[in-house]
Amino acid sequence: MALINFELSVCALLLCILVCANTQTIHRRFEYKFSFKPPYLAQKDGSVPFWEYGGNAIASGESVRLAPSLRSQKGAIWTKQPINFDWWEVDIMFKITGRGRIGADGLAFWYTTQRGDYTGEVFGSSDRWNGLAVIFDSFDNDNKHNNPYIMAVVNDGTKIFDHKSDGATQLLSGCLRDFRNKPFPTRARIEYYMNTLTVYFHNGMTSNEADYELCFRAENVVLPRGGHFGLSAATGGLADDHDVIHLLTTSLYSTQQQSGGQQISSDEQQKLSQEYQEYQKKLEQQKEEYRKEHPDEVRDKEGDFDDWFESDGQRELRQIFQGQGQIHDVLRDINKKVDEVIGKQMNSLSMLTAVYSQSQGQPAQPVQPGQQVQMPSLPIGRHDWDALVANNQLMINTIAELKGFIIEVSRKSDSLLAGAGAAGGAAAGAAINPQFLNELRDSVNNIKQTVATVAQRMTNQPQFVNNQPLCPEPSCVSFTGLLVVVAVQLAIMFLYAMYKERKEAQAKKFF
Template identity: 35%
Template sequence: MVVAAAVFLLAGVAVAQDFNKKFEYQYSFKGPYITQTDGTIPFWSHHGHALAGDDNIRLVPSLRSRQGSVWTKKAFEKDWWEIEVFIRISGRGKVGADGMGIWYTVENGEMTDPQKNVYGAKDQWMGLGIFLDSFDNNGNHDNPKIMAFINDGTNSYDHANDGGSTALFSCRRDFRNKPYPVRLKIRYYKSTLTIFYHAGVTEFDDYEFCGSADNVVLEKGFFGLSAATGGLSDDHDVMKFLTHSITDPESKDAQPDEAEQEEIQKLEEELKQKVDELNTKFTEDKEKFAEENPDLAPKEQLDIGSDDPQLQLIFTVQNHIQQNIKTIASDIASVKEMIDMLPAKISVPAAAESTGNAKDASPPNPPSQASNEAVDAIRIVDGKTSKMTNDLNALRQELSKIANAVATLQSQPKAATGNPSQNIEDAQFRKLQQDTMNNLKQDIQTMTLKIGNIERQKSACPKIPEVSCVSSTTFVFLTLVQICVIAFLVHYKMSQEAQAKKFF
């Protein structure tokens, strides 16, 4: 059943995606051990200030005016593809620069002229460029954002206007300084380009739609990654670059050829034969064991109603567990009911007292403050109730001991008369007995009063503590001072950023 459910689930996913994917290792990399011992990346080349490590590739470090890139050594041979990129862009400043590019171009886009570069790669490329722009060059306050561009090799990128209006589509996303790597899933299938974005807030595959464009024609080309910094800087790291080729399930490319079909059929026949042999051997061994050991042969059915002490012990333990669970559940329900009743007990006396003393009553606290005070009062009542219960049990035990002692004294026989010395001793004993009785009565009265006080304390509800408030003049003055300080800091920060603003 489980295997059948898994098969149906996979079939449903295949129908939903409507395509087949195949991992292409020659156009991918991921940690650990991205680099070889000589510092090179298998099937990739890195250029500029790019630093290749075991777990990631740092395209540019957090330094000013740096450019770096990595490119595949050979062009991709399939028509349709999907890439998934795991990146981390981080920096100490509020604003980063300049950004990062993900490429699929006809030629290797290694930068040749530093004055004519687009996020660490050469300008006037031919193919697809997807840019993660961190710096707001045009002052529209729409950065950071993700943009997709198509170039035929003749147009230059407009840095001053963040690409201008020639983008296929764009989406504004904050991809800097995230707790987990930010992911981009870029799919090119049947002339449709689609980008999905993962915000890097969780480790789950919760992608969201960024943008899509139809009728996109791309020639076979090289995959690449690049980044650049200017007056400001960020670390631009790439942890994974995973490439899959996409085929239509109904196309000839998706179907295995004759040699592959023969190999698959041969393996299936061998596997079936092996399973049949194992099943036959198991049946023979089972029958042989039953013949040689009739007493130890396993029974077909288990007699649940037998007198086996172990089974009875198991059933008894299970019944006790169920009873304990029911008891615990009822206790939890009763405790919850008591806790739910406490806020009503707190609010009702407070309302009555405020109604009786309307002239001297102060304004009620805000709802949030009253709710917090009610929660604190509930906790105090809960702690006091537990302590009072323990004290009550201890006092009841002491009363029980005292009552037993009184009963013992009352049951003692009276002394006989006739002997003077014996009468003196009897008088002394009766006096001692009377003193003991009086002391016990006083102790009983004192402890009874204590029990009454404890019961009254348990039934009484705690008063909500009064909270002192600042005057309106002081509050307005402090608010104005904070507004002035914030306005000064914002003006100072904007002036600093305007001075550091970089135009290409």
């Protein structure tokens, strides 16, 4: 008993240590050198600060068009310098629009050790990459009706992407989401922290920036350190406009990394503030120049009273949109809570499995950047639970249908029996079919011949073989008993035939 209490106390202590380790604070830092956003995304010379683009990509002040809606177009944009942090989060806002019912080919986010090509074979970038690719595939190459699709593919520099199957045999994880021709820009948040890759998706149906849903989460994802960020897109026989509005990068640090990390010096802070002030002055000058060059477009806001009032139709439409937005917010909160509950359950199962393995003498290994984490396998996943619920519901529906069928058969049987009771006198005197009597007579004759043959064989058979009785007297059946059994069987068959004939006659009368 004391040994059991000691093991339980050790397990509880280890569980507390794991919970404390997993609930550590995450510090975030915006990385402007690995980001771009409007306005003035591109400079006057067409360049994007800290980024390089090529192929058919076009940069403007509001967005970067990686591939225009023309056939066989490819383009990409890459960071000039590799990143100098281990964990990161990237927020991408993009729009994929086209006149066709389906589009092609798609857009891809890259994290690779080397910058890819601007006109490559894989969505505008190079094949056999070393790192991660999060692909937004628009075209259904394998004709399985599973596109548009978002998937993550990890490559070590040796694998060739399988276009025919849309990478179905190579993907790490994915989800089926539609990101074409949405009223608002779609967004994707890609997070890589502690060797766990998480992708959230904004479907572009609302303007709420917090309207994200979980696409997939993958653990034990080991990526090389010091890679480059990139975006690429390509078109084929069908074509869409692939526009990226912004890409915002945030570095993630744990409490230990933040305490031992590098701090921004005062000189660098002063330099950044000076650059910000210069950009503000340049913006004000350009605004003033625009007002001077376009005086007709500047109108008096104080005298325009139409902007202060709304019609009945506009008010009703606004109220409808507000009600739909509130319903969508409630559904989003419910979805988040369900995801949180499922995530907590999965984490609890993982920690309990880890505690059990540690109690068996396996030491726990701390997670280091670039090192693969051996997480315990979960007993059941969310998709397994959904499949179990669906099977249970199918079984319940089948049982209900079977019950209804049995009730219907019982009702018809009761009706037939009631009809038979009402017309019992007429049915008793019904004549039996002559053909049935002939068949019954032939069957009786065949049985008699068979019985006679068997009796003759039994009579002619020797009674002793090697001075041993062939059939002991107590276990052998006499000929008279056999005839009695045959007669009983014939009587039963005759009665059953009469009953069946009567039931058919009653059924014909009933219907």
